[in-house]
Amino acid sequence: MIATALKWSRHNLFGKPFDALLSIIVIPGVLWLIYQSLDWALTKAQWDIIPQSLRVLMIGIFPADQAWRAWTAVIIIAALLGAGLGCVFAFRSRHAGFLALVWAAAAVLTGTSDLINLLFMAAAVAVFAGGWAVTSYIPASRRALMAASFIGLIAIFAVMSPPGVGLWGGLLLSILLTLVTAIVSLPIGILLAFGRRSRFSSVRIICTAYIEVMRSVPLILVVYWIWILMPVLAPQWNLADVARGMIGFTLFYSAYVAEYVRSGLQAVPRGQTEAARSLGMSEFDINRSIVLPQAIRVVVPPLVGNVLDIFNTAPLVFIIGLTDFLRAGQMILANPQYGDRTYEVYSFLFLTYFLVGSLITYVARKLEAHLARGSR
Amino acid sequence: MTIDRTDARAFASESDMLASKRRRNRFRHDAIQVAIIAAAVALVALFAYAVKEGLARHGIQFSFSFLWDAAGFDISEGKTLVFDNGLWPSLTSFTADRTIAQAFVTGIVNTIKVAVLAIILSTVLGTLLGVGRLSTNWVVRNLSFWCVEFVRNTPLLIQLVFWYFAVVLHFPPLAAAAKFYGVVISQQGLYFPSPVWHGGSSPFAVAMAVACCAAILGLILNGRAKIRWICAGAAVVLLGVMLATGTLGLDYPVTSRFQASGGTSMSPEMAALLLAIVVNSASYIAEIVRGSIDALPKGQWEAAASLGLSRRNTVNDIILPQVFRVVLPSFGNQYISLTKNTALGIAIGYPELFNIYGTIANQTGHSLEGIVIVMVSYLVLSWVISGLVAWADRRLTKRGAAR
Structure with missing residues (x-):
């Protein structure tokens, strides 16, 4: 047992002079860090704040009886x-x-x-x-x-x-926003991707310009602009902040989805289109039943990664005054009674985000392996 | 005879038919083009009309003349371009009596400041992390892996907020600040020693400074290794001589109880934004670096080894040039997204472009004109970055082997 441990460490920690040097510097530091964090988490931290404020973290100020x-x-x-x-x-x-x-x-x-x-x-x-x-x-x-x-x-x-739509908040709002954006931006993104390789140069130019502009401005700007533009453009609709945020996210991420889908469209061999055309299929049918299914198959993993991006940028809705998961945590900390629980709340937020994010990444990696196995 | 004639006639009519079909198709194609353009123009016009009407209801007119009004608000930090003495602009601190256009410039300068620093630092840190993920040392490998994984799977905004509220604002106050070799770390900000010019305009000192700048430029721009070594040596020697003779001095920050003077300072907001963006972007760069080293065929290492090249020579002359070629476009994309991420500075009150745009929109109500300016600024920044990366790419291709 000890012999194998020694052999393992000689091989993995002290294999070369430089590795040995690194080990000597890094290992004590890591151990000290682990000790400090465990010491804090197990003895000093007052975790009772988390169960106490769990409802606010999860659904924000959504009424408890609802x-x-x-x-x-x-x-x-x-x-x-x-x-x-x-x-x-x-x-x-x-x-x-x-x-x-x-x-x-x-x-x-x-x-x-x-x-x-x-x-x-x-x-x-x-x-x-x-x-x-x-x-x-x-x-x-x-x-x-x-x-x-x-x-x-x-x-x-x-x-x-x-x-009241204005009461939505917490982790549920983050997830809803992610879901709506991911689902609605998919068809728009597919249309944009086809538009970018359309036969009509005008469609091509419009779609390319849209995609490129959206991809070179920050998301927070798009969300903010849609938020201030909607009341100017359509005052009679009186859209809620949540809906305006979702529109902003969808418009922004459609451009990213379009680029992923376009890379998938390019991966479909030309022979597929030519074969379908020689069978007399119409352009619409070729794209819908021959090209798109193969393209989507290729881009499923990056599209799942895109969902992670959406989820990770969801906290940006703070700019339009929404209370998402991160903002709910900050709201709890704003209560003077809990002012000294900064690290507890942030640890919980980080951990939750990390869990959800890792889950999505894991699914994306699995999918990639799964699809790679399935293709010839 | 008759058969031939009918055949010929049939052929002629068929080619006619094809031609007319082609004409019809082309006409249809053009008609659809025109219809799409008309629809797009109509949509834009409708949009513009709706915006104009909407603004008119709020009593605002769409015009850019507000840019030349006095700002009337202060910006916590940042320089702007001032044309006080002639045509040559100078960078001066922004004050409330400057124009709104100059406020926008302050925002752009602040954005560029953070972006450039973050690009340099995150490239260094990211490359280290990426190489660390392939280390033969188990602890280093796993440590890099989990750092990268953690940062990539959590939102940038919470990282930023954490760095600001839980780290930077918990630094010691200035009176008890930590000091390392002239660098002061405190709640009120970071202070670094900065170089100052004592040489005046004496010809000898100026000549040395110019030579030093030329050497550094040569180091960056010249492709040949020997000349780069000479340039580097010359720059170091000249810098040493200037420091020794006192023409170039270092201005150390001096701290008193509540304030610090001298040196270069960095506000806590900028420090937090820089930390968050550098760490975040470094983990993405680490993934890019790891991926491209992994993607290199093993044969490259083996071929180099079979030629008897040392490990250092293999890495320097075989592996790194190829990795650089592969990595550059991805680095460019990362740099652009990093620059866009600086807009999050508004969450902690760093006065970058978007934050200042928000203030201006609030103060003047000209939010839509501001949109145009901000959008164009970010577009130009993105283009500049991708242009620079493309330039570097071309230079490396010229120097390196064919793809």
Whole structure:
């Protein structure tokens, strides 16, 4: 045992003089850092602030007695995510146990003792598994996914709106914003990508200009501009801040989606188009049923990465006064009673963001490997 | 005979038909083009009309003349271009009596300041991290991996806010500031020693300074290794002589209880923004570097080894030139996105372009004209960066081997 450890460390830590030097400098520093953080996290930190303010972090100032609406939205989101997962990874019975474990972990970590919350959580996990199973066992259902996503989004809006759209907040707002942007920017991005290689030079120029301009200005600007422009352009609509934020995000990310899709379109061999044309298919049919499916297949991993980008830039909605997850955390810290809990709250925020982000990255990597295996 | 004739007639009519079909198609194509252009123009006109109407309701007129009004607000830090003495502009601190155009310039200068520093620092740090991810040392490899992974999977904004509220604002106050070799680190900002010119206009000192600048330029611009070594040596010697003779001095910051004077200062906002952007961008650059070193065929290492090249020569002459070629366009994209990310400075009150635009829009109500200016500024910044990267790319291609 000790012999193997010594052999391992000689090989991996002290293999060369330079490595040995690095090890001598770095290892004590890392150990000291780990000791300090553990010491702080286990003895000094007052974690009770997290369960106390969990509701604000999750749904912002959404009224507590309307929480069932938020839970319904979570359940719809879970169904959509599960259905999306099922398109690529087949559901197996062993996954059910794993999901049950996830539910138990979520229940313990959030420290909730409320029966209703536990039930809602269980429902979300069950619906996730259901969506996953449906799309993995019934291939025909995958075609309906895009339509189902739009219906799901409309349902979420319908359920969440009555208490007031201005009350949306917390992690739920970040996730909703990400979801809406990811789903709506996909068809727009596809249209822009086709527009950029259209036969008509005018369409080409317009689409290229749109994509390039959007890609060279910061997102925060686009969001802010849409926010101030909407009331000027359409005062009678009186759009809520949340909706204006979503429009800004969608307009911005459509340009990025368009570039990813375009790279996918370029990856489709010319022979595919030529073969379809020689069969007498119309241009529209060629693009819809020959080129696009192959292109989308290639760009699924970068598009999932794009979802991570959207989620990671969602906090920028602070500029239009929305209370997303990060802003909710800052709101808690603004309370003088909790003024000294800066590190606790930020640790929780960082950890949550890191967990969600790693999950998305993991799925993207898995997808990449999965698709690489599937292609010749 | 008759058959031939009918054949010929059929052929002629078919070619006629093809020609007319082509004409029809071309006409349809043109008609659609015109229709699209007309629709686009109509859309833009409608947009402009709606904006004009909307602004008129608020009693604002779309015009750029507000740019020459006095600003009437202060900016916490930053220089602007001033044309006080003749045509040659000079950089002076912004004050409330300057024009709004000069306020915009202050924002652009502040943005460029952070962007240039961040580009240099994040390239260095990112390359180190990227090489660290391929280290043979287990601890270094995993440490780099988790740092990169953590930074890439969390939002930049929370990193920025964390750096500002939880790190920079928790630095010691100025009275108890940490000092390293003249660098002062405190809540009120960072202070560095800065070079000062004591030589006046004596011809000898000026000649030395010019020669030193020429040597540094040669070091950057000349392609040949021998000349670069000579230039570097000359620059170091000249700098040493100037420091020794006192023509060039170092101005150390002097701290009192509440303020510091002398040297160069960096506000806490800028320090936090710089830290956040450098660390964030460095992890993306690390991924680019790692990816392109990984992507190099193993045969390159093996071929170099079989030629008897030392490891240093292999890395310097075989691996790095190829990596640079592959990496440059991705670096360019990263630099552009880094420059755009400086707009987050508004979250902690750093007066970059977007922050100043917000102030101007609030003060004057001319938010739409401001949009045009800000958009054009960012477009130009992006173009400049991609132009510079393309230039560097061309230079490296010329020097290096064919692709």
